[in-house]
Amino acid sequence: MSGPDLVVLGLSLSSSWGNGxxxxxxxxxxxxxxAGHRVLFLERDRPWYAAHRDLADPDFCRLVLYDDLADLDRYRxxxxxxxxxxxxxxxxxxxAVGRMVQATxxxxxxxxxxDTPVTIAALAAGTCDYLSPDLAAGYDLYLSFTGGPTLRRLERAFGARAARALFCAVDAEAYRPVGAAPRFDLGYLGTYAADRQPMLERLLIEPARLRPDLAFxxxxxxxxxxxxxxxxxTRIDHVGPADHPAFYGACRYALNVTRADMVRAGHSPSVRLFEAAACGTPIVSDPWDGLDAILEPGREIVVASDTEAVLAALDGIPDHERAAIARRARARVLGAHTAVHRAAELSRLLEAAAAERVAPA
Incomplete structure (x- = not known):
């Protein structure tokens, strides 16, 4: 049998603990x-992921755990x-992984x-330990969770040959409404991040302090x-992906909070937006440039920048309108932001890059 169609070297496939x-x-x-492609995923074995492994044997690809760079050489x-x-x-x-890939x-x-905005900030500061400017320029294709002006910056400042947006997406088969009655008025699902915490304080913790009659x-x-x-x-230490729909279903609203670098860059939709929408839960989100290209504020999503706006949504939007916001957001996401859409985009981008490699100079 010939080699795989796609080899991926990623942070983690086997564990969703502490990472998105x-x-x-x-x-x-x-x-x-x-869609008919054979995939090999190579993951560096880490003890913190090994202790929280929730997908040890995926049925859609071959997953291999390797110990270190020397062990990775077995898959050259x-x-x-x-x-x-x-x-x-x-x-x-x-x-080092990137250099090996580009040479091999x-x-x-x-x-x-x-993590595009975080990467760019680290590259500019000379502190990025997983990418360097020469490596960025050496890849045939630079796929980014962030779109908009950031793509041109990647090409101009770091020499990326072809910077293209490939947003996150949702598995529409796994994320769907569960039909449960909400137990929480507002719920947030996400790993702690210091730069995200002030907004979480403003949009959830302070509303909770002011409204002890509501549940968060x-x-x-x-x-x-x-x-x-x-x-x-209510604090929940970890919710595995299989339980995400039940968590969203338990929330009258789901909160989306964006990391500071992503807010500055804009055009960086979180996977939580797509997951909550696919589960039929209306979303309250902090504002950022490009959000309106994903979901329409006021019609498909509630945008709030402070405590007062959150409480106004919780108290002031009638149930029938809340349900309508959720329906419209779900339809928008299922029409453009599922994993099937994103896989088709990936195929087109890889084919275009392959054609560019063989095109005459």
């Missing part, structure tokens, strides 16, 4: 494989023979940046022990 990469890879690659032939090889952001020893692969090479939930790991949670905020 796993659900992205799972949705994208399962849809890509369903697969990397060389693949039609395309994709390296993700935050891969351990990503610079005979097919298309791509970098998939699931924050689900996700790594929150510091010193945070003073109001009594009406």
């Amino acid at each position: 990469h796993a659900t992205t890879w799972r949705a994208l690659l399962s849809a890509y494989a369903a 032939d697969a990397i060389a023979s693949a039609r395309a090889v994709m390296v993700g952001s935050y891969v351990p020893d990503g610079i 692969a005979r097919g298309v090479t791509a970098f998939y940046d699931i 939930a924050v689900a996700g790991p790594q929150y510091p022990a010193g945070i003073e949670w109001p009594a009406n905020v």
Whole structure:
């Protein structure tokens, strides 16, 4: 048998604990494989993911755990023979991994940046440990979670040959309404991030302090022990992907909070937007440039920048309008932002890059 159609070296496929990469890879690659492609995923074995492994044997690709760079060398032939090889952001020893891929692969090479604004800031500061400017310029294709003006910046400032947006997406088969009665008025699902915490304070914790008659939930790991949670905020340390629909279904509204670098860059939709919408839960989100290209404020999503706006939504939007917002958002996401859509985009982008490689100079 010939080599795989696609080899992916990503942060994690096997564990969704403490990272947003796993659900992205799972949705994208399962849809890509369903279109007839053979995929090999190479993941650096890490103890914190091993302790929280929730997909040890995927049915849509071959998953291999490797110990270190020397162990990765065992898969050099697969990397060389693949039609395309994709390296993700935050891969351990990503610079060394990228150099090996670019020196070895005979097919298309791509970098998939699931953290683009963070990457750009680290590249500018010289502190990025998974990508360097020369590596960014060496990939045939730079795929980015962030669209808009950032794509041109990647090409101008860092020499990326072809920077293209490939947003996150949702597995529409796994994420759907569960029909449960909400237990929480507002719920947030996400790993702790220091730059995101002030907005979480403003849009959930402070509303909870002001309204002890309402119920709130924050689900996700790594929150510091010193945070003073109001009594009406339920803390859940981790919700696995299989339980995401039930969590969203338990919320009258789902909160989306964006990391500071993503807000500054704009055009960086979170996977939580698509997941909550697909589950039929209306969303309250902080504002950022480009949000209106994903969901229409006031019609498909509620935008709030402060505590007062959150409470106005919780108190002032009647149930029938809340349900209508959720229906419209679900229809919008299912029409443009599923894993099937994104896998088709990936195929087109890889084919275009392959054609560019063989085109005469």
